[in-house]
Amino acid sequence: MARLDPHSYNDSTQPETETLDWKARVDFRTRRLHAEATLTLKEASAGPLDLDTRDLDIRGVVDAQGRPLPYILSPPEPILGSRLRIELPAGVKQLTVRYRTSPEASALQWLSPPQTAGGQQPFLFSQCQAIHARSVVPLQDTPRIRIRYRASLRVPKQLKSVMAASFVGREEHGVEAEEHYEMPQPVPPYLLAFAVGSLTSKELGPRSRVWAEPEALEDAADEFAGVDDMLKAAESLFGPYDWERFDLLLMPPSFPYGGMENPRLTFLTPTLIAGDKSLVNVVAHELAHSWTGNLVTNASAEHFWLNEGFTVFAERRILEALAGPEVAALHAALGRRSLDEALHHFRAHPQLTALRTHLSGVDPDEAFSQIPYEKGYLLLRALEDAVGRPTFDGFLRRYLAKYRFQALTTEEFVRFTEAELPGALAKVDADAYLNRPGVPESAPRPASARLEALEKLRGKVPSQQDTKDWTPTEWQLFLESMPADTAPGVFRELDAKYALTDSRNSEVLVAWLVAALRAGFDAPLGRAEAFLGEVGRMKYLKPLYSVLASSRDHRKVARAAFEKHGARYHPIARQGVELILARA
Ligand SMILES: CC/C=C\C/C=C\C[C@@H](O)/C=C/C=C/C=C\[C@@H](O)CCCC(=O)O
């Protein structure tokens, strides 16, 4: 028995799954999927086959001839879920599990019509990263094992399903429609993704379209109109795009993340719709994952920085190519601020601030932070600075070529880098990034003329002349950098002059609300309360609830807002806010 991933029951001595054939009927009334999953193994084998499951109601397991196979479903373990052990007789290469999901499946959020833009139809979406795919399909839920799949979703006829896969066709059967998909490229299970709702689409370019509810479609198409230029810029940096399509899906507000890099169909929060394309760096991030993460994948959550650190690095290279080095430096400065905050947040768990983590017994959702993103970025920037950009670009291309469609560990990254860039890891003290807490003093610091100009205005009320060329990113950075002891009067003046409480840019708005409320300027309290009912993105809920909960006067407001809106948040966001309120 050899378990290589602490978050999976997969035993690496057992055969691996090669393909999945998945059929599911989506039942909005009971909030269940009635499903069957046919797994075809790479080779026939006799003996136990262990699959990951969570909250699945297993109805039976059969072989390719329909003969029942014996199985045992173990009692659930809080992080891992339940092991489904199937006893395979000699020669069995294919098996089918019949099951239904739980209404509480951790990967699924079932929305009632009022939780959608149109308000008339229900909506369902999945979010499988890091270890939630097992609540939708019984499988070897580890990124070490990539699968190709075919899927059929049976949905109410008036709705449309979309999947991170290639669409094959739709047939109607009475009040239902069956939609078929195929994923020809092998993917780790956490990239299995779908949504069902009142959805329509608009073309953005030869390889991209955006899907959204009809009410939100035009705004989404305007905001993301530049996606084809982004795709071309990314290809010129990292090589040909391997996934054929780069479609976008505008999610309902309760989507808990900024974006999710589901291949062929990136999921995006509606908080990116600022009206001026100022938040499309998130699209660049998800696109960058097409190379770093989706193509070259972390072997487990313990090596998550390989997905995210490389992706932030690639995202900023795309931004630099499209908008110039000043803009990339502003984003790097925002990243450094978020890293420092995360280090402070995890000060009692320094082991979680190393890039290479050890997560036996730790829920990946609880270990999640900006550290793998921004500390990983800094390590790669340090390496780039150490060897020079042309050499580093060559290294990156060879890394992507060697590990494409594979998973790797931090240790493999170290071996590869030692061989490709001899001495570079030692030169930047990579061990301090990889295996030690905090950030080395020598880590690169973003520098640019615009950052210097901003630094001079820190804590002041800038003049119209100062701000006339500011982008929303500069506003965000300016607000996030306000000293905690800034007098409330400064905020009053700022709001009077710049109407920040009315900002349409969600990053600027949240930075403003947090800074103002933290400093005791209460005028935007009503906007903060309202905003907590408009969004479900954890990046915003957590700081807003935290700042409210940290003040005796506002704690009641936070509890009342959660009472009112909490049921509409995604379960993972709800859990995060509950923790903040419980600690207050
Ligand atoms: C050391 C950390 C180990 C494992 C964490 C892996 C997955 C954690 C899980 O919570 C899923 C995360 C999914 C993230 C998706 C998108 C992010 O890039 C969004 C970042 C925040 C935002 O912009 O809203």
Ligand SMILES: [Zn+2]
């Ligand atoms: Zn990412």
